[in-house]
Each structure stands twice: as structure tokens, then as C-alpha cells.
Amino acid sequence: MARLKDENKRALILEASKTLFSKQGFFNTSISDIVKATNLPVGSIYTYFPSKDEIMKVIVEEGWKDLYDRLLQTVSSQESDESKLKAIIEKFLPEILKDVDLINILLSEAIAFTKIEEKIEVLSTMIYELIRSISKSKPTINGFNKRFIETALMVFFLGILNAVRLSRASSIDIKEADIIKFLKISIENSMDIKI
Amino acid sequence: MARLKDENKRALILEASKTLFSKQGFFNTSISDIVKATNLPVGSIYTYFPSKDEIMKVIVEEGWKDLYDRLLQTVSSQESDESKLKAIIEKFLPEILKDVDLINILLSEAIAFTKIEEKIEVLSTMIYELIRSISKSKPTINGFNKRFIETALMVFFLGILNAVRLSRASSIDIKEADIIKFLKISIENSMDIKI
Amino acid sequence: MARLKDENKRALILEASKTLFSKQGFFNTSISDIVKATNLPVGSIYTYFPSKDEIMKVIVEEGWKDLYDRLLQTVSSQESDESKLKAIIEKFLPEILKDVDLINILLSEAIAFTKIEEKIEVLSTMIYELIRSISKSKPTINGFNKRFIETALMVFFLGILNAVRLSRASSIDIKEADIIKFLKISIENSMDIKI
Amino acid sequence: MARLKDENKRALILEASKTLFSKQGFFNTSISDIVKATNLPVGSIYTYFPSKDEIMKVIVEEGWKDLYDRLLQTVSSQESDESKLKAIIEKFLPEILKDVDLINILLSEAIAFTKIEEKIEVLSTMIYELIRSISKSKPTINGFNKRFIETALMVFFLGILNAVRLSRASSIDIKEADIIKFLKISIENSMDIKI
DNA sequence: AATGAATGAGTCTTCATTCAT
DNA sequence: TATGAATGAAGACTCATTCAT
Incomplete structure (x- = not known):
């Protein structure tokens, strides 16, 4: 009886919005832009999300949750603390650096939409x-x-996140491998360990 | 005389806009906001700047120029390379960290308004x-x-810039002194020198 | 059985709508408001009524019919003309003054939905x-x-109707008893009769 | 320097809105309707009034003030109390009955926009x-x-106001003269005076 | 028949910029 | 030159009604 809410449409809206928010910024992206990008009628945007703000909030919250879950998974897949740290640097970090759109949003507009400091605190404490x-x-x-x-x-x-972000947004040529390498060396130096 | 008065108005617009752009973001700041903040008539804004975009561009360009000039001055005031580096870290950096509004703008909206990569390239090469x-x-x-x-x-x-920025925008407690100390140690470690 | 259930839903929609239209006005009441108030699915509203306008029309028509029927009943229950008039003032009037929602609707939005003048003409002629x-x-x-x-x-x-209506909508303190008393005295005076 | 706010435009907007609000009701009148009626661009409506609500408020407030001022003038132009009462009934009342649009608005939507009871209290007490x-x-x-x-x-x-209102909105034939006459007789009867 | 997601014209309002004065 | 009213495209969002399931 009646159509059910379509999970695909919700995902489509989130995906298109994430890309647009990342490229143009939240305020410079209109609902009409999202409509064009998704090929959905305006009304449908609002059957899945109550407001433009809420779309942003969901992108940030779900993006962060996914990121944090992957961190936990990375850590729990390793035995020793040394290998945990190694995995964070060599597996987790390269993985999240791929989602430049999320990074972009997290670093620019997210502050207005979530308590980003609480999220970072959690991550920071863990490491x-x-x-x-x-x-x-x-x-x-x-x-x-x-x-x-x-x-x-x-x-x-x-x-690191901002360097990657800037390298995508501009013509600056920064290699991910160099970033990882730099981090590794810095940690090895300061902690006198070998990763 | 009249010329001087003009310069004051121009500066007033730039100053008020910088604060507003930093606090509320570019798109979230209206010309009307600038009018209220400066107590100037709308028309006057447009006799000094052709558009809202241009105000932003000038803020970024002049802000950057000022920053770069101060860097050159810092460097030229020292004899040896070691003391130059020391001065950059201990004098120049703390100084620019004070202008959080400029940092905010540079790190968030500037990308859309100037070729930020060229500026950073210059700075990076010098160091x-x-x-x-x-x-x-x-x-x-x-x-x-x-x-x-x-x-x-x-x-x-x-x-460093983003850490300072985030600490102002959120409740994260980051001390500038710690940042400087961290940078100093890192450089001393990796270069095997004493600053 | 199923028939009865339908009648209940129809009545439920009418009742909820009457209250809402009276309190918030017709245009300020959305179908969604009626949905919430009745706990019925949107679709159901439209299986009982072809449009929002039609709900209003039915409220007015049925409300008026009910009111007129009660007037006829009041009148036919009395023998002499004097006692008929007395009954109208002392029984019928206080009774209809209780349905403030209907009065509200009749006096505000009804004009756009029915030929209210025909109804009043009938009533007026009878008295x-x-x-x-x-x-x-x-x-x-x-x-x-x-x-x-x-x-x-x-x-x-x-x-009389508007005075009652206003006294409910605002803080004006008008007693129904005073209204009835005033009407009675006015009629007694102008017709030189004792009711 | 620069154009001054045009009192004529303000009056034009108020006048057109009053007519529309009276005929169609506040919620059924769109800003776009006002734009068409005044032949003014949308933006201009908003340079004279901050919102649609505010237009309504001003119509009610200024309409009421005008009405009350005329009442005071009527009263103060007469010597004895009897002639004051006579003037209210024979001069003031016929005059205000001409502004059916204002009456319409006052009786229908005004309640939501002003404390109508306070206004009526003042008038009532005076009489x-x-x-x-x-x-x-x-x-x-x-x-x-x-x-x-x-x-x-x-x-x-x-x-009285509602009778006039209804007679304009429908085809009911009520003569203003009859209303005045009825009021006069009622007062003469109940107060045993001759007006 | 029952359901509620789908639809898009229409709502009020904003705002960068222009231009008459 | 200085001013601020004028402008209208564009913004986010609503909602009566339809129709696929």
C-alpha cells in the first residue's frame, strides 16, 4: 500500500549534496542545484529531509560515524599497540584521504553544523x-x-587533511605518499620507534 | 584632504568586511551587514568597490601582501640563516597567529577568490x-x-593555522605556546639543529 | 458494518476540520493539520471528500441544516405564537450559542463557500x-x-453571534445571560408584549 | 541626493492591500496579488513594509486611529450630551459605514493582528x-x-457593522437608513429620550 | 479500498547592484 | 560625488492533490 520511502533516493540526495557542498560551499549551493544534480522534483528533496541544513547535518554525522567506525575496525584488527599505530597511519589514513569531499566539508562548513571539537577530542584521545x-x-x-x-x-x-584538500582544490602538487611518509618519520623520530 | 578621507572609508569597509566575513562567512554576510557595520550608505560601498566579490579579493590580496612583507622584514632583520629561521618561528609566526580573521578567511573562502597555491608556493620556496x-x-x-x-x-x-582557527571557533583548548614549541622541537629533531 | 465505520471517519474529519477552521481559519489550516488531528492517512481524507473546499462546504451546509432543524423543532413544540417566540429566545438561542466553532465559521469564512444570504433570508422570514x-x-x-x-x-x-464570538476569541467579558436579557427587553419594549 | 521614500507608493500599497484583504481575506491574498494591483515591483513592497503581516497591522492601526479621531471630532463638535449622541448616530456612524473594506478587515482578520478588544473597550466606555x-x-x-x-x-x-458587511458581500438588501433608524428608535425607546 | 510518497506551482522574502536625484 | 530607493531574479520551503503500490 502506497510507495515506501526509497533509500536510494535518500542516498542520491546525500551524495549529490556532498559533492556540491564540497565544491561550491553550503551557502553557494541552492536546493535548485541539488534538484538539477539529482533530477528529482523539489518536493522530493523535502520528503527525505526537512531542510537544507538537515542535509548538511546528516552528511557530517554519517560521514563522521563511518570514518570513526573504520578507525575502530582498523585498530581492533591489530594485536600490538605498535601495529595498531602502524595500521592507522598506513591503512586508515590513506583510506579517509580518498573522500576529499567529506574532508572539505568537515574542514570548512562543519563547524556551524556540529560540535566538531567533540569529535576531534574522541579521536585525539584514542591516539x-x-x-x-x-x-x-x-x-x-x-x-x-x-x-x-x-x-x-x-x-x-x-x-594533513588541509594539505590534501588544498592539493585537490588548487594546482598544488602534493603526493599522498609524501604526507604519509612525513608523518611516519615524524612519529618515529619523536618516539624513537620504528614503524 | 578629501583623498585622505576616502582612504579612511576604504579601510573602514575592508576592516568591517574582514571581521564579518570571518565570523559569518562570505555568503552569509550581506552588503547590508557591511552598511550597518560601517554606518556608510550603500552607494558608498560601491564607489569604493565594484562588487562584494571584489571586497573579498582585496582583503585576501592585501592581507597576504602584508603577511608576506612582514615575513621579508623578519628575515632581513637577521644575519645568519639559523637566526632567520628562529625569527620566523618565534617572531613572525606568533605575530600572524594574532590575525585570526585573516587566517579564517584565507583557510575557508579564499580558495574561491584567489590562486592561493601561488602564494603558498612562494612562501614555501623561501623557507x-x-x-x-x-x-x-x-x-x-x-x-x-x-x-x-x-x-x-x-x-x-x-x-598550525587551522589548529588556531579551530581553537577560536570551538571550545577546543589549544595554546599557541604549545604549537610553537611543537614546531620548534620538530624542526630541531629533523634537522639536528638547536634553535 | 464497513458502512458504519466509514460514517465514523467522515464525521471525524468533519469534526476535526470544524475545530481547526474555527481556531486557525480555513487558509491557515492545512490538510496535513487535519491528518494529524484525525490520525487518518492523507489518502483517506480524499476518499471521503474531493477537496479541502468541499470539507468546508459540508461543515457549513450540515451545520446550518442542523441549526435550522433545531429551530423548526423549537417552534413546533410550542402552541401559541408568543410561546414560540419565547422558546426561540430562551431555548433555541442559548443552545446555538454553545457551538462557537460553527458560529465562527459561519461569520468568517462561510461567505466564500455558500450563499449565506439565502439561509439568513429563510430564518429572518420565519421570525x-x-x-x-x-x-x-x-x-x-x-x-x-x-x-x-x-x-x-x-x-x-x-x-449577538459576533459578540459571543469576540468574547471567546479575545478577553472581552460578555455574559450570554446579558445578551439574552438585552434581546428580551428590546423585543418586549418594541412590541409591547411580555415574554 | 537619492530618491526619497514616496508617500504615494506607501498609500497605494495600503489601499490596494486593504481592498484585497477585504475581498479575498489576508491568507488568500498573495504579495503577488498586491504587486499586480499596484503595478509595483515586488521589491518595492518590501522597501515600504517589512512583511505582509506588517501591511495588515498598519491597515488596522491606521484605520482604527482614523475612525477614532473622527469619533472624537464628532463628539467635540457638539455642546450637549444629547446632541453628541445624536451626532454619533447620524453623522459618525453613516460615515464609517462607507468604509466597508475596513469594517470587513476589522471584523474578520483583525483579531489575529491587534488587541481588538482594547479598541472596542475604549469606544464602548466613551458611549x-x-x-x-x-x-x-x-x-x-x-x-x-x-x-x-x-x-x-x-x-x-x-x-450594525456585520449587517452592512454582509449586505455588500451578498445580495442581501439592507439599507443603511433602516439600520440608523432602527438604532435610533431602540435608543429612544430604552432611554425615553427623543433624538 | 487504503496508503503515503510524489509532484511542482506557488508562497514569502532577500539581496547585490543600479540609477535618479 | 553622495545617497538610498528601486529592482526582479533567485532563495528556501509549502501544500493540495494525485497515483503507484
Whole structure:
């Protein structure tokens, strides 16, 4: 009886919106743009989402959840803390760097739509615990407190994402491999470990 | 006289717009907002700038020029390459971190208004040359090519600016001192020098 | 059985709509509001009524019919003309004043949906005949023609209904008893009779 | 320098809106209707009024003020209380009955836009004081309290306005002269005076 | 018959820019 | 030159009605 809400349409709207928001920005993207991109009537956009804002919120929330789930999966697939850290750098990071649209949105407009700091805090703490656990026997890192290490992580995290983002948006030639390599060396140096 | 008065109005528009663009974003700021903030008639805005876009472009261009000039000044005020690098980190960086509005604009909306990559390329190259000169006698850095070092610089630069930006926009508690300290340690480590 | 169930739904829609139309006005009430109030699916509304307009029409027509039937009943339950008039004022009027929703609709939006003048003409004529019959032996009222008396009736009728309506919609404190008393005295005075 | 706001345009918008709101109702009148009726561009409507609601509010407020001012003028132009009352009935009332659009709006949609009860209270009290003053020496009216007389006034006031309103909206044939005559007789009867 | 997703014309309002004064 | 009213395309969103299931 009656048609059921079509999960494909919902996904289509989210996908098209994500691309548009990433390329043009949230405010520079009109519902009419989304209509053209999806080939759906205006009304249909509103049977799946109550507002343009809500589309953005869902993109951010679901995007982040997916990202975080993949991080947990990466971590839980490894035994030792060292291999966990290695997997984060060599498997998880390259994977998320592929979704430039999500990165773009997260780094630009997301602040207005979610408490991005809470999300980053979670991620930051998780990696900090890992590092602390690894470095227990190493004297190198012991001189630094939590806040300092989290600051470092934040700079790396934001630096890497923004570098990738900028390289796609402009003609700057940054290789993902170089970024990963740089991160690896930095961590190896500062923690005196070999990944 | 009348000329001076004009310059004041132009500056007033730029200043108010910079604040508004930074706080609310470009698209979310109306000419009417600028009118209210400057207490100037609408028409006057258009005698100084041909369009809203142009205001943004000028903010970015002049902001960048100012930033670059200050970098040149910092560098030229020092004798040795080591002290130049030291001054960049300890004098120039803290100084530009104060202009959060400019950083905000540069990192969010600027891409749509200027070839930001060209600007960053210039900055990156300058520091690279400095580093190469310092490290001539040091074996540590020799293994890395230009592209790799520039990638590292980019990650640091974008990471630092975005961390500061995020800490202002959200409740994340990041201390500027920690950022500077982190950068210093990283460079000392990777280049085997003492700043 | 199924027939009965249908009647219930029809009545439910009419009742909910009447309340909503009275409270919010016709244009300010959406089909979706009626859906929420009845807990019925949208489609069902349209199996019982061809359009939103039609719901309004039926409310007015059935409401009026009910009102007129009750008037006939009141009148036919009395023997003499004097007691008929007395019953209209003391039984019929207080009864219809209870259905404020219907009054509201009749006085505000009904004009656009039915020929309200025909309805009022019928009512007016009926009471005029009654008055004429009573006043045959009284000289007082003989000076007035039909049109004048009907005008008076109309002013009273509309005045009373609107006063009640306004007292419910605003904070004006009007007592139904005062209204009835006022009408009674006015008629007694002008017709020189005792009700 | 620059054009000044045009009082004529403001008046044109108010006039056209008043007619439309009266004929079609507020919610059934679109800004686009007002645009067509005034032959003004949409934007201009909004340079004179901040919203559709505000147009309605101004119509009600200015309409009421005008009406009240004329009442004061009528009253102050007469010496004795009797002639004041006479002037209200024979001069003021016929005059306001001409503005059927205003009456229509006041009686239908105004409730949602202003505290109509406060306005009516003012008017009612003024006439009550007049009546009380006149009837000091007459025993007839002394039996009635303030609330009762105000109820009577309300019924008359609303009855008269609505009767005129209905006679314009439908084909009911009500003569203004008959209404005035009816009111006069009623007052003469109940107060035992000759107007 | 029952259901509720689908539809798109229409709603109010905004706003960058122009131009009469 | 200075001013701010004039302009109308474009914005987000609504909603009565239809129709596929």
C-alpha cells in the first residue's frame, strides 16, 4: 500500500549534496542545484529531509560515524599497540584521504553544523592513549604532557587533511605518499620507534 | 584632504568586511551587514568597490601582501640563516597567529577568490631555501628532496593555522605556546639543529 | 458494518476540520493539520471528500441544516405564537450559542463557500411572520414594514453571534445571560408584549 | 541626493492591500496579488513594509486611529450630551459605514493582528459615559449596570457593522437608513429620550 | 479500498547592484 | 560625488492533490 520511502533516493540526495557542498560551499549551493544534480522534483528533496541544513547535518554525522567506525575496525584488527599505530597511519589514513569531499566539508562548513571539537577530542584521545601505551618504556615522549601531545596530533591531523584538500582544490602538487611518509618519520623520530 | 578621507572609508569597509566575513562567512554576510557595520550608505560601498566579490579579493590580496612583507622584514632583520629561521618561528609566526580573521578567511573562502597555491608556493620556496642552506653541512635532511620538504612545510603551516582557527571557533583548548614549541622541537629533531 | 465505520471517519474529519477552521481559519489550516488531528492517512481524507473546499462546504451546509432543524423543532413544540417566540429566545438561542466553532465559521469564512444570504433570508422570514402574527392586535409594530423588521432582526442576530464570538476569541467579558436579557427587553419594549 | 521614500507608493500599497484583504481575506491574498494591483515591483513592497503581516497591522492601526479621531471630532463638535449622541448616530456612524473594506478587515482578520478588544473597550466606555450622563435624570436606564449596557452597545455595534458587511458581500438588501433608524428608535425607546 | 510518497506551482522574502536625484 | 530607493531574479520551503503500490 502506497510507495515506501526509497533509500536510494535518500542516498542520491546525500551524495549529490556532498559533492556540491564540497565544491561550491553550503551557502553557494541552492536546493535548485541539488534538484538539477539529482533530477528529482523539489518536493522530493523535502520528503527525505526537512531542510537544507538537515542535509548538511546528516552528511557530517554519517560521514563522521563511518570514518570513526573504520578507525575502530582498523585498530581492533591489530594485536600490538605498535601495529595498531602502524595500521592507522598506513591503512586508515590513506583510506579517509580518498573522500576529499567529506574532508572539505568537515574542514570548512562543519563547524556551524556540529560540535566538531567533540569529535576531534574522541579521536585525539584514542591516539594519545595508544602513544602513551607504546612509549611507556621509552623515555623520549615522557617529557610531554597530554595537552602538548594532543596539540601535536591536532596540528598533524588538520595539516594533513588541509594539505590534501588544498592539493585537490588548487594546482598544488602534493603526493599522498609524501604526507604519509612525513608523518611516519615524524612519529618515529619523536618516539624513537620504528614503524 | 578629501583623498585622505576616502582612504579612511576604504579601510573602514575592508576592516568591517574582514571581521564579518570571518565570523559569518562570505555568503552569509550581506552588503547590508557591511552598511550597518560601517554606518556608510550603500552607494558608498560601491564607489569604493565594484562588487562584494571584489571586497573579498582585496582583503585576501592585501592581507597576504602584508603577511608576506612582514615575513621579508623578519628575515632581513637577521644575519645568519639559523637566526632567520628562529625569527620566523618565534617572531613572525606568533605575530600572524594574532590575525585570526585573516587566517579564517584565507583557510575557508579564499580558495574561491584567489590562486592561493601561488602564494603558498612562494612562501614555501623561501623557507625551503633557508632550510637547505642551513642543512648543507648536516647529513640529516639531505635524504629529502624539495617536494618532500615542501609537503612537510605545508602540513605544518596548514596544521598550525587551522589548529588556531579551530581553537577560536570551538571550545577546543589549544595554546599557541604549545604549537610553537611543537614546531620548534620538530624542526630541531629533523634537522639536528638547536634553535 | 464497513458502512458504519466509514460514517465514523467522515464525521471525524468533519469534526476535526470544524475545530481547526474555527481556531486557525480555513487558509491557515492545512490538510496535513487535519491528518494529524484525525490520525487518518492523507489518502483517506480524499476518499471521503474531493477537496479541502468541499470539507468546508459540508461543515457549513450540515451545520446550518442542523441549526435550522433545531429551530423548526423549537417552534413546533410550542402552541401559541408568543410561546414560540419565547422558546426561540430562551431555548433555541442559548443552545446555538454553545457551538462557537460553527458560529465562527459561519461569520468568517462561510461567505466564500455558500450563499449565506439565502439561509439568513429563510430564518429572518420565519421570525418576521411570527412577529407579524403576534403584533396583529398591537399597534406598536404596525408602523414598520417587512424590510425594516428584517433589518432589525439581522442586526440582532449578527450582533449577538459576533459578540459571543469576540468574547471567546479575545478577553472581552460578555455574559450570554446579558445578551439574552438585552434581546428580551428590546423585543418586549418594541412590541409591547411580555415574554 | 537619492530618491526619497514616496508617500504615494506607501498609500497605494495600503489601499490596494486593504481592498484585497477585504475581498479575498489576508491568507488568500498573495504579495503577488498586491504587486499586480499596484503595478509595483515586488521589491518595492518590501522597501515600504517589512512583511505582509506588517501591511495588515498598519491597515488596522491606521484605520482604527482614523475612525477614532473622527469619533472624537464628532463628539467635540457638539455642546450637549444629547446632541453628541445624536451626532454619533447620524453623522459618525453613516460615515464609517462607507468604509466597508475596513469594517470587513476589522471584523474578520483583525483579531489575529491587534488587541481588538482594547479598541472596542475604549469606544464602548466613551458611549457608556455619554448615556449615563444623559440618563441621570431619567429613571429608565438606571436599572442597568455598566456591563449590561456595554453588552447592548457591543451587540448593536457588531450587529450594525456585520449587517452592512454582509449586505455588500451578498445580495442581501439592507439599507443603511433602516439600520440608523432602527438604532435610533431602540435608543429612544430604552432611554425615553427623543433624538 | 487504503496508503503515503510524489509532484511542482506557488508562497514569502532577500539581496547585490543600479540609477535618479 | 553622495545617497538610498528601486529592482526582479533567485532563495528556501509549502501544500493540495494525485497515483503507484
